[in-house]
Amino acid sequence: AQTVTQSQPEMSVQEAETVTLSCTYDTSESDYYLFWYKQPPSRQMILVIRQEAYKQQNATENRFSVNFQKAAKSFSLKISDSQLGDAAMYFCAYRSNQGGSEKLVFGKGMKLTVNP
Amino acid sequence: DTAVSQTPKYLVTQMGNDKSIKCEQNLGHDTMYWYKQDSKKFLKIMFSYNNKELIINETVPNRFSPKSPDKAHLNLHINSLELGDSAVYFCASSQIWRGAGDTQYFGPGTRLTVL
Numbered sequence: 001a002q003t004v005t006q007s008q009p010e011m012s013v014q015e016a017e018t019v020t021l022s023c024t025y026d027t028s029e030s031d032y033y034l035f036w037y038k039q040p041p042s043r044q045m046i047l048v049i050r051q052e053a054y055k056q057q058n059a060t061e062n063r064f065s066v067n068f069q070k071a072a073k074s075f076s077l078k079i080s081d082s083q084l085g086d087a088a089m090y091f092c093a094y095r096s097n098q099g100g101s102e103k104l105v106f107g108k109g110m111k112l113t114v115n116p
Numbered sequence: 117d118t119a120v121s122q123t124p125k126y127l128v129t130q131m132g133n134d135k136s137i138k139c140e141q142n143l144g145h146d147t148m149y150w151y152k153q154d155s156k157k158f159l160k161i162m163f164s165y166n167n168k169e170l171i172i173n174e175t176v177p178n179r180f181s182p183k184s185p186d187k188a189h190l191n192l193h194i195n196s197l198e199l200g201d202s203a204v205y206f207c208a209s210s211q212i213w214r215g216a217g218d219t220q221y222f223g224p225g226t227r228l229t230v231l
Contacts, residue, residue: 033218039157043204045222089157095218102147102212103161103172104220 002027004094006107013082014115020067021077021110023092031097034068034075035104040088048090051075053097079112087114119143120223122207128229129197137192137226139207147171147212148190149220150182153204165190166212197230204228 003026013019025034036048051059051068058066063080079086092107120141129135141148149172150162164172165184179195194201207223 035219037222043225043227045206045208045225047219047221050219091159095220102166102210102218103149103164103174104151104159104208105161106159109157109159 002029002032002094002096002105004092004105004107006090006092006110008110009108010111010113012113012115013079015082015084017082018078018080019082019112021079021090021092021112023075023077023107025073025075025092025094027073027094027096029096029098033095033097034066035093035095036064036066036075036077037091037093037106038086038088039091039109040085045091049077082114084114084116087112120207120209120221122205122223122226124226125224126227126229128231130231131197131199133197134193134195135197135228136194137205137207137228139190139192139223141188141207141209141221141223143209143211143221145209145211145221146187147210148184148187149208149210150190150192151206151208151222153206153225155203159206163190163192194228197228199230202228202230 032053034051038046067076089109091109093104147166149164163182168184184190204225208220210220
């Protein structure tokens with residue numbers, strides 16, 4: 001079974017600074033997706049960024065980018081120019097591409113605080 | 117214009133009662149999911165339906181019964197509620213084929229409190 005590990009339960013960053021959230025996963029599959037979701041206090045789950053394992057290029061979405069290291073099974077999220085609105089729980093998630101296994105497997109989450 | 121909606125957003129009930137949570141998506145997706153988020157914020161899949169067929173059924177007590185009347189709806193019925201059922205329940209949907217991107221979109225969650 002696949003597992004996702006987020007080893008840092010909490011982090012803080014100064015507004016306008018850069019922060020990197022770490023995530024590692026364990027799988028024997030070669031075809032899968034990885035995601036970062038954000039959950040602000042409103043509790044809505046918001047997709048931040050996604051990465052297909054077959055793509056070598058790291059995904060980017062505005063201030064958010066990932067460092068995907070397939071061999072190391074690592075998928076970190078970098079937030080540049082941090083804003084107060086980035087404060088939230090961040091979840092790393094894995095999704096198999098095998099039929100019948102389309103569930104998301106989540107890490108335990110990491111609480112990000114942004115200091116003004 | 118809400119993509120994935122759930123009702124109710126909050127549910128407070130007594131132990132032993134039966135309750136339902138409804139979910140609807142207007143994204144035209146073929147697959148819907150129920151996830152449970154516990155008090156420590158851990159999210160875990162419960163069920164998944166593809167075109168009204170159950171495709172994922174994790175180890176969930178049989179007091180929980182999902183029902184999908186059509187592709188756009190997936191409801192969760194819970195019998196004989198227990199204190200440990202208190203959690204936030206999220207509905208999500210996606211389109212399961214590579215061309216559509218396969219991202220799961222989540223509803224706003226339903227906070228269930230069992231007293």
